Amino acid sequence: MGVVINxxxxxxxxxxxxxxxxxxxxxxxxVNALILRRMESDVDLVPQLAGHIIAAGGKRLRPLLxxxxxxxxxxxxxxxxxxxxxxxxxHTATLLHDDVVDESNLRRGQESANALxxxxxxxxxxxxxxxRSFELMVEDGSLDVLRILSHASSVIAEGEVLxxxxxNDTQTSEDTYLEVIKAKTAQLFxxxxxxxxxxxxxxxxxxxxxxxxxxxxxIAFQLIDDVLDYSAKQATLGKSIGDDFKEGKISLxxxxxxxxxxxxxxxxxxRTLEELDQTDDDFSHALSLMERHGALKDSVERARHYxxxxxxxxxIFKESEIKSVFEDLIDFCIERAY
Amino acid sequence: MGVVINxxxxxxxxxxxxxxxxxxxxxxxxVNALILRRMESDVDLVPQLAGHIIAAGGKRLRPLLxxxxxxxxxxxxxxxxxxxxxxxxxHTATLLHDDVVDESNLRRGQESANALxxxxxxxxxxxxxxxRSFELMVEDGSLDVLRILSHASSVIAEGEVLxxxxxNDTQTSEDTYLEVIKAKTAQLFxxxxxxxxxxxxxxxxxxxxxxxxxxxxxIAFQLIDDVLDYSAKQATLGKSIGDDFKEGKISLxxxxxxxxxxxxxxxxxxRTLEELDQTDDDFSHALSLMERHGALKDSVERARHYxxxxxxxxxIFKESEIKSVFEDLIDFCIERAY
Numbered sequence: 001m002g003v004v005i006n007x008x009x010x011x012x013x014x015x016x017x018x019x020x021x022x023x024x025x026x027x028x029x030x031v032n033a034l035i036l037r038r039m040e041s042d043v044d045l046v047p048q049l050a051g052h053i054i055a056a057g058g059k060r061l062r063p064l065l066x067x068x069x070x071x072x073x074x075x076x077x078x079x080x081x082x083x084x085x086x087x088x089x090x091h092t093a094t095l096l097h098d099d100v101v102d103e104s105n106l107r108r109g110q111e112s113a114n115a116l117x118x119x120x121x122x123x124x125x126x127x128x129x130x131x132r133s134f135e136l137m138v139e140d141g142s143l144d145v146l147r148i149l150s151h152a153s154s155v156i157a158e159g160e161v162l163x164x165x166x167x168n169d170t171q172t173s174e175d176t177y178l179e180v181i182k183a184k185t186a187q188l189f190x191x192x193x194x195x196x197x198x199x200x201x202x203x204x205x206x207x208x209x210x211x212x213x214x215x216x217x218x219i220a221f222q223l224i225d226d227v228l229d230y231s232a233k234q235a236t237l238g239k240s241i242g243d244d245f246k247e248g249k250i251s252l253x254x255x256x257x258x259x260x261x262x263x264x265x266x267x268x269x270x271r272t273l274e275e276l277d278q279t280d281d282d283f284s285h286a287l288s289l290m291e292r293h294g295a296l297k298d299s300v301e302r303a304r305h306y307x308x309x310x311x312x313x314x315x316i317f318k319e320s321e322i323k324s325v326f327e328d329l330i331d332f333c334i335e336r337a338y
Numbered sequence: 339m340g341v342v343i344n345x346x347x348x349x350x351x352x353x354x355x356x357x358x359x360x361x362x363x364x365x366x367x368x369v370n371a372l373i374l375r376r377m378e379s380d381v382d383l384v385p386q387l388a389g390h391i392i393a394a395g396g397k398r399l400r401p402l403l404x405x406x407x408x409x410x411x412x413x414x415x416x417x418x419x420x421x422x423x424x425x426x427x428x429h430t431a432t433l434l435h436d437d438v439v440d441e442s443n444l445r446r447g448q449e450s451a452n453a454l455x456x457x458x459x460x461x462x463x464x465x466x467x468x469x470r471s472f473e474l475m476v477e478d479g480s481l482d483v484l485r486i487l488s489h490a491s492s493v494i495a496e497g498e499v500l501x502x503x504x505x506n507d508t509q510t511s512e513d514t515y516l517e518v519i520k521a522k523t524a525q526l527f528x529x530x531x532x533x534x535x536x537x538x539x540x541x542x543x544x545x546x547x548x549x550x551x552x553x554x555x556x557i558a559f560q561l562i563d564d565v566l567d568y569s570a571k572q573a574t575l576g577k578s579i580g581d582d583f584k585e586g587k588i589s590l591x592x593x594x595x596x597x598x599x600x601x602x603x604x605x606x607x608x609r610t611l612e613e614l615d616q617t618d619d620d621f622s623h624a625l626s627l628m629e630r631h632g633a634l635k636d637s638v639e640r641a642r643h644y645x646x647x648x649x650x651x652x653x654i655f656k657e658s659e660i661k662s663v664f665e666d667l668i669d670f671c672i673e674r675a676y
């Protein structure tokens with residue numbers, strides 16, 4: 001093991017996500033192959049459009065969580081491959097439906113499926129991937145997995161609707177914001193980790209621990225994502241910034257800046273985010289208000305809080321390389337902010 | 339039994355759909371209650387929007403097929419209630435996503451969910467109902483049912499994408515049109531009927547027979563639906579006509595009129611349906627071309643063909659009231675055209 005650690009120290013540029021990928025390299029290869037095979041359809045547009053978004057350089061974070069969790073639980077079979085594929089299909093379906101939702105023009109620096117093929121095709125191919133995911137689960141045959149992922153899916157949809165209701169509403173509280181990101185993002189992280197324990201047939205305490213790890217990692221991940229939309233760092237990831245501001249999305253940096261601001265500032269937030277009446281200078285003014293109130297810095301602090309819970313939830317597992325990687329992943333998700 | 343037949347003769351205004359509803363009245367009541375209970379969510383917009391489309395006077399045709407099929411198979415348990423609810427949730431989800439697809443403004447004579455709440459909410463509430471449907475199936479616990487309905491769902495999505503690809507394409511063949519309606523409509527009819535046999539644990543021959551009944555009834559149903567969009571009868575159902583024409587949807591009446599028309603007529607179809615360059619008089623000209631070539635009449639004939647197959651597929655079941663109702667349902671679906 002010492003050798004491996006030395007290697008890791010030599011390759012300081014390798015992210016925990018890549019390290020995780022290396023630990024489950026064969027599984028990940030099998031997942032990528034299965035994704036390609038199961039998004040096939042006689043209707044050409046289906047694999048075309050699905051391939052565009054799935055092949056668009058996704059980090060495969062969620063399926064990697066399933067593969068890693070199964071390994072952490074000592075599972076030696078092969079079921080994790082198709083279940084990780086299910087998780088990625090559900091994630092991709094929500095991305096496609098999100099494109100409709102957000103009318104976003106950029107996803108991962110490429111033109112979105114929606115911009116290329118339109119709302120209608122994005123919705124339908126999302127439906128296809130979603131259904132295909134359930135077909136794969138049925139083939140696997142575990143009602144427990146089906147229960148976990150069908151529940152996660154309906155919670156995700158509820159979270160997205162709740163987000164829609166909070167959009168342009170500066171009254172949104174931090175609690176409601178948290179509810180949204182737990183549902184729309186963290187729930188799938190939690191399910192992805194949990195099913196790793198389920199396939200390994202581990203006792204409930206390990207299942208619960210991995211579920212908690214995923215949930216809290218997911219919350220931290222989304223918090224940082226929302227910070228990045230107001231951060232110059234984002235540009236280096238090939239993503240545009242200011243999208244949330246343009247749409248009037250109420251993320252934590254806004255919640256904090258609004259609550260900590262004076263009446264004049266709140267008038268600014270109402271005009272720009274509720275009425276969407278924005279001028280060219282408004283975004284940089286928003287950034288300066290967030291700076292003044294430490295809204296971005298404190299959003300990162302909140303992420304650290306959930307990161308700590310995620311770390312502690314791993315406490316019941318004995319030390320292993322994969323456990324270390326799972327721990328490193330928490331810091332990695334949070335340090336994206338810098 | 340004679341008494342019942344006499345009663346039916348007296349009440350000539352009662353449609354076979356109502357008769358079917360009366361035969362499974364308690365089940366249908368339970369389905370309606372379960373629909374209301376399971377579309378609940380802490381996120382208010384979810385039941386609001388779902389309630390709008392589910393309560394909008396749907397005929398509950400598909401869940402009635404499940405309830406009727408279970409009864410036809412002599413099933414005496416209660417599982418058909420939640421499974422019929424699953425079928426209705428999937429159907430409703432596709433309607434919601436169809437609203438996005440078709441940019442339609444009217445559904446069943448009311449304002450569509452999409453027009454009232456927007457694309458985004460319709461997509462997400464559709465996703466919610468879809469996921470909720472799978473949660474219900476998991477609670478029921480039959481992997482067979484899960485297999486049938488997850489497969490049906492992905493076929494439906496493929497069919498909708500194929501329809502999207504044929505829209506505005508006057509080259510679309512009758513075969514491709516058939517493929518579309520089998521996938522987007524008939525597949526769910528087939529699944530709805532098949533799971534009636536599955537819960538009753540009947541031998542494969544009955545399962546296959548009911549699946550075939552549903553498939554062929556569904557094809558006939560969609561053929562007539564497509565005829566109705568060019569028929570004055572449609573108006574009396576509270577639906578607008580000419581929507582398909584406006585969108586350039588290639589349904590069988592168009593396929594037949596185009597193939598039977600001369601070059602001048604084909605130029606007309608290309609201008610109106612491919613380029614969507616339409617004047618006020620074009621729809622009535624389209625109707626006259628269809629009349630000239632017997633396109634509507636022959637589309638109804640095609641529907642009769644599939645209706646006959648549906649009828650014969652019921653042959654293996656012994657005579658019963660519910661079997662008669664299933665037979666009458668075929669004629670009812672087709673006679674809507676007049």
